[in-house]
Amino acid sequence: MDKINIDLSIIGLGAASYAAALYAVRYQIPTLMIGEDFGGETATGGLIENYPGVPEIDGYDLMLNMKQQVENYNIKTINENALSIEKKDASFLIKCSEKTTIESKSIILGIGRERRKLNLENEEELTGKGVSYCSTCDAPLYKDKITAVVGGGNAAIEGALLLSKYSTEVYLIYRGNKIYRPEPVLLRHLDESKNINILLNTKISKIIGNNESGLKSIETENGNKTKNINIDGLFIEIGADPRLKIPNQLGLKINPTTNEVHVNNLMETNIEGIFAAGDLTDASGNLKQTVTAAGQGAISALSAYNYLSQIQK
Ligand SMILES: Cc1cc2nc3c(=O)[nH]c(=O)nc-3n(C[C@H](O)[C@H](O)[C@H](O)COP(=O)(O)OP(=O)(O)OC[C@H]3O[C@@H](n4cnc5c(N)ncnc54)[C@H](O)[C@@H]3O)c2cc1C
Numbered sequence: 001m002d003k004i005n006i007d008l009s010i011i012g013l014g015a016a017s018y019a020a021a022l023y024a025v026r027y028q029i030p031t032l033m034i035g036e037d038f039g040g041e042t043a044t045g046g047l048i049e050n051y052p053g054v055p056e057i058d059g060y061d062l063m064l065n066m067k068q069q070v071e072n073y074n075i076k077t078i079n080e081n082a083l084s085i086e087k088k089d090a091s092f093l094i095k096c097s098e099k100t101t102i103e104s105k106s107i108i109l110g111i112g113r114e115r116r117k118l119n120l121e122n123e124e125e126l127t128g129k130g131v132s133y134c135s136t137c138d139a140p141l142y143k144d145k146i147t148a149v150v151g152g153g154n155a156a157i158e159g160a161l162l163l164s165k166y167s168t169e170v171y172l173i174y175r176g177n178k179i180y181r182p183e184p185v186l187l188r189h190l191d192e193s194k195n196i197n198i199l200l201n202t203k204i205s206k207i208i209g210n211n212e213s214g215l216k217s218i219e220t221e222n223g224n225k226t227k228n229i230n231i232d233g234l235f236i237e238i239g240a241d242p243r244l245k246i247p248n249q250l251g252l253k254i255n256p257t258t259n260e261v262h263v264n265n266l267m268e269t270n271i272e273g274i275f276a277a278g279d280l281t282d283a284s285g286n287l288k289q290t291v292t293a294a295g296q297g298a299i300s301a302l303s304a305y306n307y308l309s310q311i312q313k
Contacts, residue, residue: 004101011094021033046132047141051290122206148234151237204234242260242281
């Protein structure tokens, strides 16, 4: 079993984590990155058009740039997921999937969220090829196309309204018999919209397309009626769950309204020495984006630096 001692461990390989790592290595903190899957949601989300200074880039390439920029400095990555973390005296003991154990004086958690899925055949294969989990991010890619949004909450309505500005026709598909506790202003915009078709009591039973053609159509079910609808984009807006297993092990405070790890504006959690950034946290409200995650990552590194300087005095 490998055992490593380090000042700072950054857990996750997404935008929050790489930004944290870049700042940490430039503050010359002995730093380790921990994660099995490179790039996080940015890497798998397709084209990014809203990262400042980069007009258009595939998310995977953007993450590769972040990784290369960090690797110009002295940093080690353990390509294993963190399984558990416990407090040990003034440090934290991190146990990883391949049995590496790390004793770390401080930690930045950038482990993001798990998108809720429909769990249909082709869903994974077509993600980034017509299937998306983020209308804020991908709506402009569907100019003059036909799109559908699945979901009945505010995120789904906001997604449909945004898409209606780009797409010729938008289907809002929800399995319930009425939109779920909508914000009144959204409902009014929905009523006023000319190109959103609301399909209630309807669920998607098939996603049709393949790796080469991309998404072609969906099959919907309403009672015992099935229907095939040709669409170019399917937006699954049925929520995302922050990865709370490790935060709960550590006893981190969870925001009771959003179910996200609660941080202050320095990305400090309620436990000294543990910082958190990005989509895992309640730092950026509803704007969960690569740029906000990266900004919070940078702040978390400065906070870790200040914390380490203070305990090493
Ligand atoms: C389809 C899609 C398209 C998007 N498009 C855009 C866009 O156009 N523009 C934009 O700004 N934003 C976009 N976003 C949002 C953006 O991708 C996220 O806001 C951003 O990735 C959040 O970064 P993060 O580092 O907080 O989390 P993530 O990117 O989710 O990274 C989390 C990392 O933690 C790792 N991890 C999880 N558990 C563990 C563990 N136990 N141990 C170690 N590592 C772990 C994961 O493998 C991953 O590497 C999109 C999102 C989706 C889903």
